[in-house]
Amino acid sequence: MSLYLAAFGFGLVSTSVLAIxxxxxxxxxxxxNMINLAYGEVMIAAAYASYGLNNAxxxxxxxxxxxxxxxxxxxxLINRVLYAPFQKKGTALIGMVIISxxxxxxxxxxxxxxxxxxxxxxxxxxxxxxxxxxxxxxxxQLAIMGLAIVLxxxxxxxxxxxxxxxxxxxxxxxxxxxRNCGIPTRRVIDTAWLITGALCGVAGTVAGMNxxxxxxxxxxxxLISIIAAAVLGGAGNPYGAMIGALLIGEVTEISAxxxxxxxxxxxxxxxxxLVMVLRPQGLLAKRGTLAAAG
Amino acid sequence: MTYYLTTxxxxxxxxxxxxxxxxLQFGVSGIVNFSFIVFQAAGAYxxxxxxxxxxSQNGGFQHYVFGAQLPFPIPWIAAAVVGGVLSVPVGLVxxxxxxxxxxxxxxxxxxxxxxxxxxxxRPFLNGAAGLSLVPQPLSDRFNAYSPTYLWAYVAVTFxxxxxxxxxxxxxxxxxxxxxxxAMREHELAVTALGKNPVVLKxxxxxxxxxxxxxxxxxxxxxxxxxAPSTWLYPETLILFAAVIVGGRGNNWxxxxxxxxxxxxxxxxxxxxxxxxxxxxxxxxxxxxxxLLIIGFLWFRPKGVLPEKPGRFAAAxxxxxxxxxxxxxxx
Amino acid sequence: xxxxxLEPTAGSAPATGTGPGxxxxxxxxxxxxERHFEGMRAVDGxxxxxxxxxITGLIGPNGAGKSTLLAVLAGTxxxxxxxxxxxxxxxxxxxxxxxxxxxxxxxxxxxxEFAELTVLENLLVAAPNHRGExxxxxxxxxxxxxxxxxxxxxRARELLARFSLSAKESEYAGSLSGGQKxxxxxxxxxxxxxxxxxxxxxxxxxxxxxxxxxxxxxxxxRDGGLTILIVEHELHMIERLCNPxxxxxxxxVIGQGSMIELxxxxxxxxxxxxx
Numbered sequence: 001m002s003l004y005l006a007a008f009g010f011g012l013v014s015t016s017v018l019a020i021x022x023x024x025x026x027x028x029x030x031x032x033n034m035i036n037l038a039y040g041e042v043m044i045a046a047a048y049a050s051y052g053l054n055n056a057x058x059x060x061x062x063x064x065x066x067x068x069x070x071x072x073x074x075x076x077l078i079n080r081v082l083y084a085p086f087q088k089k090g091t092a093l094i095g096m097v098i099i100s101x102x103x104x105x106x107x108x109x110x111x112x113x114x115x116x117x118x119x120x121x122x123x124x125x126x127x128x129x130x131x132x133x134x135x136x137x138x139x140x141q142l143a144i145m146g147l148a149i150v151l152x153x154x155x156x157x158x159x160x161x162x163x164x165x166x167x168x169x170x171x172x173x174x175x176x177x178x179r180n181c182g183i184p185t186r187r188v189i190d191t192a193w194l195i196t197g198a199l200c201g202v203a204g205t206v207a208g209m210n211x212x213x214x215x216x217x218x219x220x221x222x223l224i225s226i227i228a229a230a231v232l233g234g235a236g237n238p239y240g241a242m243i244g245a246l247l248i249g250e251v252t253e254i255s256a257x258x259x260x261x262x263x264x265x266x267x268x269x270x271x272x273x274l275v276m277v278l279r280p281q282g283l284l285a286k287r288g289t290l291a292a293a294g
Numbered sequence: 295m296t297y298y299l300t301t302x303x304x305x306x307x308x309x310x311x312x313x314x315x316x317x318l319q320f321g322v323s324g325i326v327n328f329s330f331i332v333f334q335a336a337g338a339y340x341x342x343x344x345x346x347x348x349x350s351q352n353g354g355f356q357h358y359v360f361g362a363q364l365p366f367p368i369p370w371i372a373a374a375v376v377g378g379v380l381s382v383p384v385g386l387v388x389x390x391x392x393x394x395x396x397x398x399x400x401x402x403x404x405x406x407x408x409x410x411x412x413x414x415x416r417p418f419l420n421g422a423a424g425l426s427l428v429p430q431p432l433s434d435r436f437n438a439y440s441p442t443y444l445w446a447y448v449a450v451t452f453x454x455x456x457x458x459x460x461x462x463x464x465x466x467x468x469x470x471x472x473x474x475x476a477m478r479e480h481e482l483a484v485t486a487l488g489k490n491p492v493v494l495k496x497x498x499x500x501x502x503x504x505x506x507x508x509x510x511x512x513x514x515x516x517x518x519x520x521a522p523s524t525w526l527y528p529e530t531l532i533l534f535a536a537v538i539v540g541g542r543g544n545n546w547x548x549x550x551x552x553x554x555x556x557x558x559x560x561x562x563x564x565x566x567x568x569x570x571x572x573x574x575x576x577x578x579x580x581x582x583x584x585l586l587i588i589g590f591l592w593f594r595p596k597g598v599l600p601e602k603p604g605r606f607a608a609a610x611x612x613x614x615x616x617x618x619x620x621x622x623x624x
Numbered sequence: 625x626x627x628x629x630l631e632p633t634a635g636s637a638p639a640t641g642t643g644p645g646x647x648x649x650x651x652x653x654x655x656x657x658e659r660h661f662e663g664m665r666a667v668d669g670x671x672x673x674x675x676x677x678x679i680t681g682l683i684g685p686n687g688a689g690k691s692t693l694l695a696v697l698a699g700t701x702x703x704x705x706x707x708x709x710x711x712x713x714x715x716x717x718x719x720x721x722x723x724x725x726x727x728x729x730x731x732x733x734x735x736x737e738f739a740e741l742t743v744l745e746n747l748l749v750a751a752p753n754h755r756g757e758x759x760x761x762x763x764x765x766x767x768x769x770x771x772x773x774x775x776x777x778x779r780a781r782e783l784l785a786r787f788s789l790s791a792k793e794s795e796y797a798g799s800l801s802g803g804q805k806x807x808x809x810x811x812x813x814x815x816x817x818x819x820x821x822x823x824x825x826x827x828x829x830x831x832x833x834x835x836x837x838x839x840x841x842x843x844x845x846r847d848g849g850l851t852i853l854i855v856e857h858e859l860h861m862i863e864r865l866c867n868p869x870x871x872x873x874x875x876x877v878i879g880q881g882s883m884i885e886l887x888x889x890x891x892x893x894x895x896x897x898x899x
Contacts, residue, residue, distance in 0.1 A: 034395065035395050037402070086592070092394075095595070098326065098398075099587070102531065102588055105528050105531060105584055110581060220406050221406075224403050262414040265406070273400070280390075468761065469748065469751070469772075476746075476749040479738040480737075483812075485719075485720045486730050488722075488724035488752060498759070501759065603741060603745055
C-alpha cells in the first residue's frame with residue numbers, strides 16, 4: 001500500500017509536468033487546428049538550452065527562464081516558417097501531420113550531433129525531502145507542483161479575463177468568423193505560439209529537473225503522454241488537458257509501481273486507445289474538433 | 295562484391311514491396327499509416343520464430359516463442375498472414391470516422407509502444423537483443439553463403455516484387471481503386487453514394503498489412519537477424535518520403551521512390567567520408583529525409599510520377615442523348 | 625427527356641398529389657426528430673412528411689437547423705431522438721451509406737467533387753453494383769468487370785451529354801467552376817437512380833447567371849418522377865421550384881405550405897421573409 005501512496009505522490013509531480021506540457025500542446029491544436037508532433041522535441045531542445053545555461057554555472061531556476069524563452073521563440077518560428085505557410089497554401093490535415101512528424105525528426109537529428117547521445121542532468125540542489133506518510137517528495141518536486149499550479153492559474157486568467165485570451169478563444173472556435181469580426185488572427189496565432197512555446201520550454205526543463213537524467217531520445221515518450229492527456233481531456237481544451245494530465249500522470253505512475261517502470265507509456269497508450277474507441281472527442285469536447293460528425 | 299550487390303538487391307526489392315504496400319494504403323486510399331513498420335516487423339518476427347529451432351538450441355542465449363523450425367515457404371506465408379491479421383484490430387480501432395491526423399497519431403503511438411513492449415518483454419522475442427542466427431530459407435539443402443544462393447535469393451525477391459506490383463496494378467486500375475481514390479478525396483461524399491467507408495478502408499489496410507508482412511519475411515530470411523532497433527518508428531517516415539517523392543497513388547512512382555530514397559539515399563551516403571563527430575552522417579540523413587518530404591509537399595506534392603486517372607475509349611455517339619455544341623454551364 | 629437515367633426504380637409511388645381525394649403516401653415521414661450538440665438543440669422536435677414527386681423546400685434563417693435536419697435525414701448525423709421512416713421502413717438507425725443504397729442521396733453545401741479524379745471518373749464512382757468495386761473483383765482482373773464498366777461508362781456519358789458537360793469528361797473535377805461542380809454532384813446522384821434527392825444549398829457558390837439553368841434541370845427531374853428536398857436561401861428559386869415549403873427557425877418547424885400561403889402568415893414573415 002505504501003508503494004502505491006508513494007507512486008501517487010510521484011504521480012502528482014508527473015501530473016504537474018504533464019499539465020504544463022499538455023496545456024501548451026492542446027492550445028496549439030486549438031489555435032492552429034493541427035497536431036504539433038514536434039512538441040516533444042522542442043521540449044527536449046529547451047531542456048538542453050536550460051542545461052547549457054545551467055552547466056555554465058547559472059542557477060537552475062534562472063536557466064528555466066532561459067528554457068522558456070528558447071521554447072517560446074523556437075515554437076513561434078516553427079509555426080511561422082513551416083506550419084502556417086503550408087496551411088495558408090491549403091494543405092490538408094493529412095499533409096500537416098506528415099510535415100509535423102518530419103519536423104520532429106529533423107529537430108531531433110539536428111540536436112543529436114550538437115548535444116550528443118549521452119544523457120545529462122542538471123546541477124540543482126533538490127532540497128530537503130518532505131514526507132507525508134509514504135509520500136516522499138523533494139523540495140524541487142514540490143516547487144514544480146507549485147509552478148504548475150501558478151501557470152494553470154495564469155493561463156486560466158489569460159483565457160477568461162484578457163482581451164488576448166478572448167481573441168484566442170474566438171480564433172480557436174472559428175478563425176474565419178474571428179477575422180471577420182476584426183480580430184487580427186495572424187497576430188493572435190503568433191502570440192499563442194509564443195505563449196504555448198514558453199509552456200513547452202518550461203515543461204521540458206522541469207521534466208529534466210524531475211528526472212535523474214534526460215537525453216534526446218526522451219522526446220518520443222513525453223509526446224505519447226502529452227497526446228494521451230490532451231486527447232483524453234478533449235483536444236483543444238486547456239481545462240481538459242489539465243484533467244487529462246492528472247489522470248495520465250497518476251495512472252502511469254501507479255501502473256509503473258504495480259507492474260514495471262518500463263511500461264509507463266503503455267498505460268498512457270492504453271488510455272488513448274480506450275478514449276478513441278469510446279469517446280474520441282474526449283472528456284470536455286471542444287466544439288467541432290474531433291467529434292464524429294464529419 | 296557479390297555480397298554487397300546481393301544485399302543491395304534484396305534491400306531494394308524489400309523496399310519496393312514495402313513502398314507498394316504503403317502506396318496502396320496512403321497514396322491511393324489516404325490512410326496515414328504511421329505504424330507501417332510494425333507490420334513489416336511482425337512479418338519478420340513471424341518468419342524468424344517459425345524458421346528458428348527451439349530457443350534452447352544454439353547455446354540457449356536467445357529466448358523466444360515457437361521455434362518451430364518449419365521449412366520454406368511456410369514462414370513466409372505465415373508472415374504475410376500475420377501482417378494481415380494484425381491489421382484487423384488496429385484498423386477496427388483506428389480507421390473509424392475520425393480526423394485523419396488523429397488516426398495518424400494513434401498509429402504513430404502504436405509504433406512507439408509496440409517497439410517499447412517488444413524491447414522489454416524479453417522472453418517473447420528476445421527483447422532488445424532481438425533474434426539472430428535465423429536460418430535462411432532452404433539452408434539445410436543448399437549452401438546459404440554461396441554466390442548462387444545469394445543471387446537466387448535476389449531473384450526470388452524480385453519475383454515477389456513483380457507479384458506485388460501485379461496485384462497493386464490490378465487494384466489501382468480497377469473500379470475498387472477508383473473508389474478508394476474517391477474516398478481519399480472526400481470520404482463523406484463516398485458514403486453519400488452508398489459505399490461503406492469502413493469496409494473500403496479495412497480491406498485495403500489488410501492488403502497492405504499482408505504485403506508488409508511478406509516484405510519483413512523476405513528481409514529477415516536474408517539478413518538473419520531482427521531486433522527492435524531495426525524497426526524504430528522513424529523508419530516508416532523513410533517509406534513515406536519514398537511514396538511522396540516517387541508519386542503518391544502511382545505504382546511506378548512507388549517503385550521509383552523506393553529506388554531513390556531508401557536505396558539510392560543509403561548508397562549515396564555510404565560513399566561519403568565520415569566527417570564530424572560519430573553519428574553526424576546518419577543524423578544528417580534524417581534531416582535530409584525531412585527536407586525531402588517538406589520540399590516535395592511544398593513544390594510538387596504529386597511527386598515525380600503523378601497519379602494517372604483512368605483512361606476510357608473514345609465516346610461513341612449515344613442514341614437518344616441530347617447533343618449540344620458546347621457546354622451550357624460555364 | 626430521355627428516361628434512362630431518370631427512371632424511378634420499381635415500386636416508387638407515382639403520385640404528384642393531383643386529383644380529388646387522392647392523398648399520396650409520403651415517401652418519408654419524420655417524427656419528433658431531435659439533434660442535440662453540446663447542450664444546443666439544433667433540431668428540436670421536427671415532424672414533417674416528404675411527399676413523392678414534389679420538390680419540397682426547407683427554408684429558414686441562419687442557424688435554424690435546416691442543414692442539420694438534412695444531415696440527420698441523410699444519416700450523416702445521428703438523431704438524438706425521434707424517428708425517420710422511408711417508404712414505411714424505420715431507417716432512424718441506418719448509417720448514411722445504407723440510406724444511399726436505398727435510394728436516398730444527399731449533396732453537400734460545400735463543393736464535394738472528387739478533385740483529383742476526372743469528371744467521368746466522378747460519375748463512375750457512383751455506379752451501383754459494379755463488379756469491379758470490391759477487392760475480390762479487382763483481383764480477378766479486368767475481364768471480370770469490364771462489361772459492367774462499359775455499361776456504366778455509357779450511362780455516365782449519357783448523363784454528361786444531358787447536362788452538356790461531355791466536353792469536360794477527361795478534366796480533373798477540381799478544375800471546374802462552382803456551377804459545374806454542382807452539376808457533377810447532381811449527376812453523380814443520378815447515376816444511382818435515386819428515389820429521393822436531398823440537396824443542401826445547391827445554389828450556394830454558383831454564379832447567379834446559371835442558377836436558372838440548375839433550376840431547369842431540377843424541374844426536369846421532378847417531372848420525371850424524382851422526389852427532391854432542397855435546403856436553400858435563394859428564395860426566388862424556392863418560390864419557383866418548391867411546393868410545399870417548410871419553414872424552420874431555432875430548430876423547430878414554424879410553418880408549412882406554398883410560398884403564397886406562407887407569406888400570409890405574419891409570424892413567418894416577421895421571423896424570416898423579407899419582401
